[in-house]
Structures are given as C-alpha cells and as structure tokens.
Amino acid sequence: MDPLALAERVKRGEVRAVSRLITLLENQDPAGMATLQQLEASSRRAAVIGITGYPGAGKSTLLDQLVTAYRRQGKKVGILAVDTSSPVTGGAILGDRIRMQDHTSDAGIFIRSMATRGHHGGLAGSTRDAVAVLQAAGYDVILIETVGVGQDEVDVAKVVQTLVAVVAPGLGDEIQAMKAGLFEVAHIVAVNKGDREGADMTLHDLKEWVPRVIRTVAVKGEGIPELLEAIAEHQRIVDLQDNSSPPPR
Ligand SMILES: Nc1nc2c(ncn2[C@@H]2O[C@H](COP(=O)(O)OP(=O)(O)OP(=O)(O)O)[C@@H](O)[C@H]2O)c(=O)[nH]1
Ligand SMILES: [Mg+2]
Numbered sequence: 671m672d673p674l675a676l677a678e679r680v681k682r683g684e685v686r687a688v689s690r691l692i693t694l695l696e697n698q699d700p701a702g703m704a705t706l707q708q709l710e711a712s713s714r715r716a717a718v719i720g721i722t723g724y725p726g727a728g729k730s731t732l733l734d735q736l737v738t739a740y741r742r743q744g745k746k747v748g749i750l751a752v753d754t755s756s757p758v759t760g761g762a763i764l765g766d767r768i769r770m771q772d773h774t775s776d777a778g779i780f781i782r783s784m785a786t787r788g789h790h791g792g793l794a795g796s797t798r799d800a801v802a803v804l805q806a807a808g809y810d811v812i813l814i815e816t817v818g819v820g821q822d823e824v825d826v827a828k829v830v831q832t833l834v835a836v837v838a839p840g841l842g843d844e845i846q847a848m849k850a851g852l853f854e855v856a857h858i859v860a861v862n863k864g865d866r867e868g869a870d871m872t873l874h875d876l877k878e879w880v881p882r883v884i885r886t887v888a889v890k891g892e893g894i895p896e897l898l899e900a901i902a903e904h905q906r907i908v909d910l911q912d913n914s915s916p917p918p919r
Contacts, residue, residue: 677708683808684747685780692782695799706799709806715912716748716805717905721875722816727742727836728862731888733918734762734899739898740811741778748780748804748812752797752826769876780809794825800828827855832904838863839872850880858900861890864893902919 671694679687691904721729722846733749742745778919782794804812807811816826827833833855837843844861847853853876861872864885876883884901 673701673704673708676701676807680705680803680807683775687809688780688803689782691803692800695803696784696796702799706802709802711759714891716801716809716812717778717832717901718801718805718812718814718830719901720814720816720827721836722827722833722835722856723836724841724846725817727838727841727843728886729817729836732834732836732862732886733813733815735888735894736813736898736901737779739894745810746778746780747780748809749782750797750800750812751806752783752793752813752814752816753782753783754872770914778805778866780804794829797826797875798829803913808848824851824855831908832857832901834858834860836862837872837876838859839866839868841901844876845873852884853880856880858897858906860884860893861888862886862888865890875914876880 676691677688678686680691691705703712721733721736723729737747745829784793784800801812801814810867814826814830833856835847835852835858837847837859839861840863853859857881859882861869861878861883863869863874864873864887869885873883873885882904884893884896884900886897888894
C-alpha cells in the first residue's frame with residue numbers, strides 16, 4: 671500500500687479510496703497516518719455540521735432533509751453516523767440509525783458509520799480523521815449525526831464547526847439536554863416534531879436560554895429553509911474567525 675498513491679486517489683474523490691483510508695485510520699494503521707499527512711497539506715475547506723440529540727428526536731429525518739437541500743445546491747455531501755453509545759456496534763445497526771432515503775445511487779453523497787474506540791483521542795479522533803479525509807476528497811458539506819450526550823458526545827461535537835442540537839417536545843429532552851450542558855455547546859437548537867403537542871411551550875422556554883431556536887417538522891420538511899439559513903449564518907461567523915486565526919487542530 672503506497673500512501674502517496676492512495677492520497678492521490680482520495681484527492682480525486684474516488685469513493686473506494688476514501689472508504690479504504692477511513693478504515694486504515696480507524697485501525698490506526700501507520701499507512702493510514704502516512705496517507706493522512708500527504709492530504710493535510712492540501713486540505714480544502716468544507717462546512718462541518720453536527721446534528722446531535724437524544725435517540726428518536728428526529729436527527730436522521732432532519733439530516734435527510736438537509737442532504738436533499740444541499741444536493742439541490744449542487745454540493746457534495748459526506749455523512750458520518752457516529753454512535754458514542756455502544757462500544758461495539760455492527761454497521762447494519764448504525765446504518766439503521768441514519769435510515770436515509772434512497773441516496774445510494776447518488777455519487778454526490780458518501781455515508782459512513784463510525785463506532786471504533788481505542789483510537790488516539792477516542793471516537794472523536796477517528797471522526798476528526800474521517801472529516802479530514804472527506805475534506806481532501808472534495809466534499810463541500812460534512813454532516814455528522816451523533817447519539818447521546820455523554821463526554822464522548824461533547825468531544826465529537828468539538829470536531830464540528832456548527833452544532834445543531836435536536837430536541838423533541840414532550841419527552842423531557844430539553845430538560846435532559848440542559849442538564850447535560852448540550853445547549854452550552856450547541857449553536858442552533860431545533861425543536862423538532864413541531865407538530866406535536868407541547869412544541870409551543872418548549873420553543874417559548876428554550877428561547878430564554880439559547881440564542882437560536884428553530885421549530886422544525888422534519889417529516890414534512892417544515893422549518894428546513896430556516897434551519898439552513900441559521901447554519902449558513904453561523905458558517906459566515908466561522909469563516910470570519912478562520913480568516914483571522916488558523917483553525918484549531
Ligand atoms: N410527528 C413527527 N415525527 C417525526 C418528525 N421527525 C421525525 N419523526 C419520526 O420520529 C422517529 C425517529 O426519527 P429519526 O429521524 O430516526 O430519529 P433519530 O434522532 O435519528 O433516532 P436515532 O438515530 O435512533 O437516535 C421516526 O419514526 C420519524 O418518522 C416530526 O417532525 N414529527
Ligand atoms: Mg438517527
């Protein structure tokens with residue numbers, strides 16, 4: 671395995687090379703690290719967006735809507751499903767957590783599950799590496815879905831530029847999220863299942879705590895334009911910061 675050759679294939683956006691390299695990195699293969707080093711000098715800029723929240727809040731449904739919208743804008747989209755809740759998870763189960771609509775035939779979309787631990791920096795380390803690979807492969811938007819709100823979760827959140835916390839009304843999600851400090855790290859909060867009873871109250875309560883709260887009904891596509899705009903707005907702030915200081919690594 672030649673790191674230089676693999677790096678070239680990744681830079682050309684070859685999907686199999688991208689998958690291969692992410693696997694090598696997950697396995698802490700030295701060839702993977704060597705390849706990554708080749709890429710980093712030429713890394714392109716991608717929008718890295720996290721979607722986090724409790725199980726069943728509607729993260730995947732929301733993510734699916736965002737993917738559709740970004741594809742309409744002609745952007746290449748990379749999706750990472752990160753499960754911090756289980757040390758050993760089969761890809762099938764993880765894949766299930768995304769429940770993506772049929773994007774499989776779309777060459778502009780790359781989907782990958784991450785659940786490997788034991789990596790330097792834990793799961794956040796593997797995720798950071800995968801982001802670097804997707805970035806180098808020319809993906810314009812990288813969406814990361816994470817489940818749970820433990821320390822692993824917060825670590826993974828540090829890998830993204832814009833973090834969207836998803837809560838569903840009436841489940842006590844918002845209380846738990848607050849306790850876990852999720853709203854302190856999130857830039858945008860989506861109150862999903864806005865069609866459910868209690869959504870108004872949740873929105874009202876949260877607006878006192880977090881600057882950017884948006885009602886969404888992911889299953890109907892409601893609130894998606896507003897969410898996209900909020901993400902774009904936050905990305906503009908990130909861009910300004912990037913131009914004034916080097917990105918943290
Ligand atoms: N009523 C209603 N149901 C929704 C909405 N968004 C998602 N759902 C439903 O909620 C359930 C869970 O949605 P997912 O998108 O899989 O939620 P998730 O947060 O990704 O779930 P995990 O990955 O298992 O943590 C599904 O049955 C969705 O159809 C919504 O806006 N309104
Ligand atoms: Mg999901």
